[in-house]
Amino acid sequence: MPELPEVETLRRGLEHHFSRRRIVDVEIIGSRTVRRHASEEVPQLLVGSTVSKCGRHGKYLIVFLDSGIRMVIHLRMTGRLEIVTPPFLGDIKHLHARFRLDDDRELLFFDPRTFGEIFISTTKDADQLPDELASLGPDPLSEDFTLEHLAKVCKKRNAAIKSLLLDQNMIAGIGNIYGDEICYEAGVLPTKRASQLTDGELAKLYKATGQILLKAVERKGSTLSDKKYLDITGSEGQYQKHHRVYAKVGTPCTCCGNLILRVKISGRSSYYCPYCQK
DNA sequence: AGAACATCCTGCTAGC
DNA sequence: TGCTAGCAGGATGTTC
The missing domain is CATH 1.10.8.50 (Helicase, Ruva Protein; domain 3)
Structure with a gap:
């Protein structure tokens, strides 16, 4: 199950493939992954925005968008992210979210046990950690961990x-x-x-x-x-x-x-x- | 208040 | 072979 090293590896992959890309379409499959929102709210908040950078705090991935909002992804135990070039012919069982990018590729979120979560943070201080993550301790790879x-x-x-x-x-x-x-x-x-x-x-x-x-x-x-x-x-x-x-x-x-x-x-x-x- | 436990969920495995 | 019980675990909510 993904812990800091796995999530950091994913962050680097996201930074490479997802940053500077514009999100042109979002499809949410089922409501559990985006349980803090109404499903239709998520595409409304994301479509048309460009990813400025991809961050991480602990096991949380934070996708910063040029619109000032942040998409937070937690994989919990069985969540998985994959960048694909359509048509995607793999198994779409347990596919919960699909983000289409302006280079025609797609970021897919799979999660068999559905413990994983995606939510959007609209709190201000757009460069900072979302308020929802404020109670987390320091990240051990940051200088705050002493x-x-x-x-x-x-x-x-x-x-x-x-x-x-x-x-x-x-x-x-x-x-x-x-x-x-x-x-x-x-x-x-x-x-x-x-x-x-x-x-x-x-x-x-x-x-x-x-x-x-x-x-x-x-x-x-x-x-x-x-x-x-x-x-x-x-x-x-x-x-x-x-x-x-x-x-x-x-x-x-x-x-x-x-x-x-x-x-x-x-x-x-x-x-x-x-x-x-x- | 701090510590431990139950809960969410599905896939895999051990044991009959 | 096929069934089921049990286990795995991150974060949250509940209980002691």
């Missing part, structure tokens, strides 16, 4: 560090895969209480967060066999080859050889090495 911020939010949380890493209002962009990989890289047990972390552990977690996410962006995200993430042109990510713990229960740790274990942390499967992580 060791001081991490230490501050950890100090007042008694829950497991893994839960805090997944809390989008604390840090925006980390999901279940990268949360486990970050804890492993930092040598910290995912079950460790956030408030109990030492300064040394906080520093390691902070460093690991940047390192793991940057490496994963370089490898264009993770594509797992059962959870089909694909980029905007239909290519797979490569970072799954570098996973050390995620979904590896029962296999030996690449560092010490002990078997990777699984534990549930607030309902989510978490994977860790009982020897390398303390």
